[in-house]
Amino acid sequence: MVFSFNQLTKIEQNNVLLPELDLTVDKGDIIAIQTENEYIQRLFDLLNHPHRFKKGAVTLPKGGFQNVYIFQQTDGLYKRLNVRQMLRFWSKLYQYNGDIEWIVDLCELQSYVSKKTKDLTQPEQRRLQFALALIQPAAVYIFEDPSLMLDLQSKQVLHNLLVHLAKNGGAVLLFTPALEEAIRLGNIVYRYSERGVQKVEEDGEDTEEEHEEDVTSTQVQFEKISAKVEDKIILFHPLEIDYIEVRNAQTFLYVNNEEFVSSNTIKTLEARLLPLGFFRCHRSYLVNLQRVREIIIWSKNSYSLSLDNSSKSKIPLSKGNYSKLKELIQL
Structure with missing residues (x-):
């Protein structure tokens, strides 16, 4: 010490x-x-x-x-x-x-x-x-x-x-x-x-139980995703969402540079949104791949995704999921 x-x-x-x-x-x-x-x-x-x-x-x-x-x-x-x-x-x-x-x-x-x-x-x-x-x-x-x-x-x-x-x-x-x-x-x-x-736990530290229910369905879904703002419930089309983050035990949707609290867990949203082109890039992040502009390689163990939105958001990409993403987009 x-x-x-x-x-x-x-x-x-x-x-x-x-x-x-x-x-x-x-x-x-x-x-x-x-x-x-x-x-x-x-x-x-x-x-x-x-x-x-x-x-x-x-x-x-x-x-x-x-x-x-x-x-x-x-x-x-x-x-x-x-x-x-x-x-x-x-x-x-x-x-x-x-x-x-x-x-x-x-x-x-x-x-x-x-x-x-x-x-x-x-x-x-x-x-x-x-x-x-x-x-x-x-x-x-x-x-x-x-x-x-x-x-x-x-x-x-x-x-x-x-x-x-x-x-x-x-x-x-x-x-x-x-x-x-x-x-x-x-x-x-x-x-x-x-x-x-x-x-903040790293990817790969999940228990086997947390990954038992792997999402394998490729059926297209068009369910809207709900978020709460004060006493109102807002419904977003999934493709409006840039990315989703877990912070302080809450799930946040990022839409047009604004954040909205969702009552769903990120695991639930991953299951619903995977068929629509979303990707679990990190334990705390789920990203809309249609918004990804660039994969940034900082070092052999450090990666980020740069998004094509007005704020040019950058979100983390874990080492393990970097390999999965390469396979997914056929790099």
Whole structure:
């Protein structure tokens, strides 16, 4: 164990500002936690003011918080410096004597080394900020929603960075409001809510009973799928649905960038929708294959589906179901 939160909580009067957080991170772990933005903000506020932690609420690595790297969205850059000057400044500050060019390559900054940071796009600035994790030595790396506002190239850089940190003995912990990003980036995934921390089970962990009733029927069905909005029941034609997600023990239908709560389980919907071209791409996701625009391969163990909707949604594709999907679409 390198780092842990030990039943950390924050309560003011009768309001639970932070539910109980009980979590351990070891060397080589990449733990991703999906939670609400307000919880992320409150937790990082505590991390920035460690004196506010109650005694025993956090177990730190040797060296304390000086051996913990924290990435936040508010981290800034010196606008008058170019990329290479910024990297040299950090190297001097943290006494890093390694190869800066290697960092430039890993963060894919080769085309921007002479460009001032103020002229970089937001994804390019993020890639430069990620470089600091390679310069500042640490035992634990904690990231606040690191994939926010990233383009596809920068997401791949982030993935490679996290893998590198973990392979070199770092303990990586990241918080994000997006379950898809948590699943894509973490090798261990949790949800953190008012009920505390709950592990997101990986595909393949289902019991045999859960898969006894495999769907084999190919009969075309045109049943509408119901969802509840306040006191109304809405009926959707199945082909209107982009994808279906299970979150916090509830099933959500995503239609035209809006989400609707369904009373059906994802297993029930899978049985009804499989003949209509839906595919169980992950334990928590059922996707309309007619909406899939691209299969994204992040690494040999990490995949996503990019959808052809206005928000260009990306949802996770598990390793096991990647092979099934290849067979299904005859790749």
